[in-house]
Amino acid sequence: MPNIELHAAQRDDLDTLENLMQFYMHDFSEWLPLKLAEHGFFAIQPKDDYWRHPATRPFLIRVDGELAGFATVDNQTHLDTAEHNIGYFFLARRFRGQGVAQFVVSALLSKIPGQWQIFHIDANLPAQRFWARLIPELSGGAFTLQQRVVDGYPCTFFCLHTPFSVA
16 A cells, blocks of 8 residues: 555645646546636636635645645535535546545545535546445445436435544
8 A cells, every 4th residue: 555645735736736736627527518728727726715715625635755746625515414525626637547536535524523514526436336335345335325416417425423533
């Protein structure tokens, strides 16, 4: 197992997060009709307000000291009972399938107790397989499942409670 670290992003990491968003959008362009702008980048608005929002907690993921991705926790929930949401979750492809994503999700759920929603668009089959395997395992089967449409796309929502913090 590689050495995996999850660090809270700092103010001077915002450019790194914005850069990683391009890779996140690249991956999502397989399932959503996202278009490259004429300058060769995905045309996304800078997320300064999102990164700086008090409820947004961005994290950088490092594997063996190397930048490998990012994750965010926010309060932009679609379920009335949820307090926390995994807003963005990106792991560079060469780090996938090594237990890194599972470690990161487990660490986030342990660090931030409360009612969680975790969702994916149904067209994203790798995410569908990942979450369908991981959530039952991490929650001990104590979760609910809901189908909702978000921005016109069918999505699967997992709702679970983390009762304690080990941080």
